[in-house]
Amino acid sequence: MTTPDPITRPEGGETRELKVLVAAPRGFCAGVDRAIRIVELAIERFGAPVYVRHEIVHNRYVVESLKAGGAIFVESLGQVPDGVPVVFSAHGVPKAVPAKAEARGLDYIDATCPLVSKVHRQAERAHEAGRHIIFVGHAGHPEVIGTLGQLPEGAMTLVESVDDVAGLSPSNPEMLSFLTQTTLSVDDTRDIVTALQHRFPAISGPRGEDICYATSNRQDAVKAIAGKCDRIIVIGAPNSSNSLRLVEVAERLGTPAHLVQRGVDVDPAWLDGISTLGITAGASAPETLVREVIDAVAARRSIVEEVVITAEENMVFKLPRGLEAA
Structure with a gap:
C-alpha cells in the first residue's frame, strides 16, 4: 500500500x-494498449481515415478520442469503402471477415488481443483432433462471435451457466474439449468448468488459464x-x-x-x-x-x-x- x-x-x-x-x-491491459496503438499507428502510416470494424475496445472515451484523430468505426465490412485500410478490433473476428476483406482487396490490420488469438488456436487444434468444443462465454459478445467463427458451424457449443451444462447431450462424450472467453468471472467459470468435468470426466481443457x-x-x-x-x-x-x-x-x-x-x-x-x-x-x-x-x-x-x-x-x-x- x-x-x-x-x-x-x-x-x-x-x-x-x-x-x-x-x-x-x-x-x-496490454491487449487494449496494443489495439489502441495499432489504430494510432495505422492513421500515422496510411493517413486518415482509417476504418475500424467494431469499437476497437469497449470504451466510449477511447473511441471518441480515436475518431477525433481520423478513425471511423463501422459494424461491417460493407461499410468500408474500397481502397482504404481497416482494423479489426481487439475482441477478434470470425475467419469469414478477413476472407471477405481479402476477396475485396482491402488492406487490413488485425488488432485481436494475442490472448484471444491463443484461444482461437486452441480451438483449431481441438477440432483437428476430432473433439467437439464446449465454449464457456456470453452469447452475443464480440469475442464469443469471433471465437465461434473460427470453426465450421456446429463444431462448438456455447454454455453460459452451470444449468446449461446439465442440458448438454453431445454425440460423443469421450471426445470433448472446453475453452473459455477471456473476460469472464473467475469464480463463475470455475464452477462451470467443475460441472463440465464432473459430467464429462474425459473432457480436456487448455493447459493454462484462458481467462486473461x-x-x-x-x-x-x-x-x-x-x-x-x-x-x-x-x-x-x-x-x-x-x-x-x-x-x-x-x-x-x-x-x-x-x-x-x-x-x-x-x-x-x-x-x-x-x-x-x-x-x-x-x-x-x-x-x-x-x-x-x-x-x-x-x-x-x-x-x-x-x-x-x-x-x-x-x-x-x-x-x-x-x-x-x-
Missing part, C-alpha cells in the same frame, strides 16, 4: 473525511478491497464484459457497486454517510478517467486516497508487422 495522500477539503458537503481505496491493477491475466488480476484487486469499503465505483462501459464482472465480484462480497463511464456519472448520494469508497477500472478504461472520477468524488467529500496493490503487471505485446517502424 502507498502512503495515504491527503487532498484538500472541498467547500460544502459532508465534513467527515472519506477514505478512497484505489485498486491496483486497474485500467488498461488482466481480468483475473482486476477481480482479485476488487476482492482485496471490497470488505474494507462501504461502496465501490467501477469505471467502464456497459458493454465491457470485464468491467461488468468487477461490479458482480464486489456485489457478491456484499459491497454495493456502481458502473460509471465518466466523473459526471458519479451520484453524490452514493457518497453520503459512507466512510470508505473503493474505485477500480475495467481493462478498457484509461487512467485519465480514474483521475476524473476521483476528482468528482473529491469535489463532494474531503478524501484521503490510498492505492492498494495486489499484483504487478509488466506484460507487453508486440505490434503487427509493418507497424513497428511507424
Whole structure:
C-alpha cells in the first residue's frame, strides 16, 4: 500500500473525511494498449481515415478520442469503402471477415488481443483432433462471435451457466474439449468448468488459464478491497464484459457497486454517510478517467486516497508487422 495522500477539503458537503481505496491493477491491459496503438499507428502510416470494424475496445472515451484523430468505426465490412485500410478490433473476428476483406482487396490490420488469438488456436487444434468444443462465454459478445467463427458451424457449443451444462447431450462424450472467453468471472467459470468435468470426466481443457491475466488480476484487486469499503465505483462501459464482472465480484462480497463511464456519472448520494469508497477500472478504461472520477468524488467529500496493490503487471505485446517502424 502507498502512503495515504491527503487532498484538500472541498467547500460544502459532508465534513467527515472519506477514505478512497484505489485498486491496483486497474485500467488498461496490454491487449487494449496494443489495439489502441495499432489504430494510432495505422492513421500515422496510411493517413486518415482509417476504418475500424467494431469499437476497437469497449470504451466510449477511447473511441471518441480515436475518431477525433481520423478513425471511423463501422459494424461491417460493407461499410468500408474500397481502397482504404481497416482494423479489426481487439475482441477478434470470425475467419469469414478477413476472407471477405481479402476477396475485396482491402488492406487490413488485425488488432485481436494475442490472448484471444491463443484461444482461437486452441480451438483449431481441438477440432483437428476430432473433439467437439464446449465454449464457456456470453452469447452475443464480440469475442464469443469471433471465437465461434473460427470453426465450421456446429463444431462448438456455447454454455453460459452451470444449468446449461446439465442440458448438454453431445454425440460423443469421450471426445470433448472446453475453452473459455477471456473476460469472464473467475469464480463463475470455475464452477462451470467443475460441472463440465464432473459430467464429462474425459473432457480436456487448455493447459493454462484462458481467462486473461488482466481480468483475473482486476477481480482479485476488487476482492482485496471490497470488505474494507462501504461502496465501490467501477469505471467502464456497459458493454465491457470485464468491467461488468468487477461490479458482480464486489456485489457478491456484499459491497454495493456502481458502473460509471465518466466523473459526471458519479451520484453524490452514493457518497453520503459512507466512510470508505473503493474505485477500480475495467481493462478498457484509461487512467485519465480514474483521475476524473476521483476528482468528482473529491469535489463532494474531503478524501484521503490510498492505492492498494495486489499484483504487478509488466506484460507487453508486440505490434503487427509493418507497424513497428511507424
